[in-house]
Amino acid sequence: MAAIVVEELRKSYGSLHAVRGVSFSVEPGEVFGLLGPNGAGKTTIVEILEGYRHRDAGRVEVLGADPATAGRDLRRRVGMVLQECAVEPYLTVREVVDLHRGYYPKPLPTDDVVELVGLEEKAGVRVKKLSGGQQRRLDLALALIGDPELVFLDEPTTGFDPSARRNAWEIVRGMRKLGKTILLTTHYMDEAQNLTDRVCVVSAGEVVRIGTPGSLRAERAETRIQFIRPDGVTVPKVGEVVPGGEDGLIAMITETPTKALHELTEWAVARGIELQRLEVTQPSLEDVYLELTRDE
């Protein structure tokens, strides 16, 4: 049975149709990414799944229950990292985690969870004194303390520096190994690429694409070849020339990279030219994402 089922979900705020017939499902143990620009409806969808908002139409199932009516029994099995959610500022990290631990029937040990999110040195510090990134890690600890089957992570690494983000990724990978189902929203394509099993791209309240990060990238078959333009010669045109991005860089895209590269390097070798900074790259998930969510 799927951990999350969403069928033809609709939600409007007044005349604004925030979610317009969205359907997807998440399998147990899967890390599922919900991607989309600001205002695409990601948070509305997640908050309906979390039980914070009521849907206008459609069917929603979270761990076999309807989040709109399930109440405490469901909340005991689910952990959440919301976008903006403060913690009592005058309590210490350990006091807050301990307090939340008491809300759940089969919680994890406080020390384990505090260590998992890397806050063991801050355990006795008041929440008020934590940095933004540390508070976010505390959010993660509070989402995990109840040993949930399913975890919602709504932009969990926004505002993190690169190393903090890598640490958070390790935590998510650890959760995945424990068999948790994870629904993650993010703006960062490298995050989706690195963490998720499947992604769902939403734009203007509708699903644009669902698939593995790899399958989405494969949608754009063209390979990009780029190098520094050698002086004093005319370079053969082995693909469609596209803007190189920086001065002196020439870039071409092609659907037959083997042939194109062969022609190019044969030409260069014959003239004794070394092509500086030669690169052959596949389109990134970000390239595909930007194309899918471009303003209609």
Next chain:
Amino acid sequence: MSDATIALAQVRAEQRSFWRNPAAAFFGFGFPIMFLLIFGTIFKGDKACIDGSYGAQGQCVGGALVPYNTFFVPAMAAWGVITSCFVNLAATISIRRDSGLLKRLRGTPLSLPAFVVGIVGSALIAALIVVALTAIVGHIFYGAPWPVHWLPAVASVLLGGVVFCVLGLLITVLIPNADAAPAVVNFSYLPILFISGFFFSFNNTVLQDIAKVFPVYWFKEAMLTAFGAKPSSSGWNGQDLLVLLIWGVVGLAVTLRFFRWESRRV
């Protein structure tokens, strides 16, 4: 853990937060004690006219003259309960609503009753402490008598405390964001405090009639009665407590209907 254990843990956590937050502790305790010291000193030796009105020559008509601090100590104790419960809850709940803390709690299995017991229980502890402190300061510095009727005093503090907690939650409905909380809260009750005769009795039936609509007046009356400031009383006054109870029940119904867990999106 059972709900009762969780509720106890909530009370403990709320108490910790309260005492560690200098602003909350100051507004709960600082004002009533400070005014007790100021007015207690200024009017020491004066008399207050209880249950009566001042006549043309300033005499007390239809009531009883008592030493000013016999009247003023229970009045400040009442104010302390109002700040510990009404003001304190209105402020902390608006801040928590704005910061998303309430939203987070709603996403956990913490039950609503356990959460409410936590905040109300903690406020009642603060209220009992401020009342005790007021009585002690009043007795030591100004020779005010100890509360005469103990059981009615504790009962009034607890009932009044719960009612003002409910009204503190209710007023958050009218508070658009945490920045506006002090203005809304003070505007909602400070004028009533004055016309309810918390600081001095006065002669204006219109203002007195207005004051009698609100629970602040009746709570002060209950406290005066329980502290023995009204010479001919057993310590219980059913009417005071009944009006408080009605405000509490109606307030609770309105709060349950209109309370917001999340700040309005702007």
